[in-house]
Amino acid sequence: RAASGNAMRTRALDAVKSFGDAIFIAWSVAIQAAGVAFTLGFVLNLCGYGYRLSLDPPGVEIETLVEMRKSNAERRFLRDEFQSLFPPR
Numbered sequence: 267r268a269a270s271g272n273a274m275r276t277r278a279l280d281a282v283k284s285f286g287d288a289i290f291i292a293w294s295v296a297i298q299a300a301g302v303a304f305t306l307g308f309v310l311n312l313c314g315y316g317y318r319l320s321l322d323p324p325g326v327e328i329e330t331l332v333e334m335r336k337s338n339a340e341r342r343f344l345r346d347e348f349q350s351l352f353p354p355r
Contacts, residue, residue, distance in 0.1 A: 310328065311331070314330055314331055315328055315329065315330055315331065316328070316329060316330075316331050316334045317329075318334065
């Protein structure tokens with residue numbers, strides 16, 4: 267009976283270790299992917315480009331920083347100032 271208890275305990279510890287290893291590997295991959303993404307974004311910025319993640323349709327938009335600033339200003343205008351010019355009744 268003691269041998270089967272030790273075997274169960276060993277299997278349980280192995281399962282916990284495997285789970286911990288899987289979490290560690292997933293975390294490592296996520297951190298490395300984030301590092302690559304930030305590095306690429308920084309290089310794009312140094313070259314005068316920027317990126318925007320879009321959900322509809324899903325993807326990455328890469329434009330010059332000048333164009334991105336223009337589209338951001340236009341979006342802010344349409345969201346804020348335009349509504350103040352024509353308030354809803």
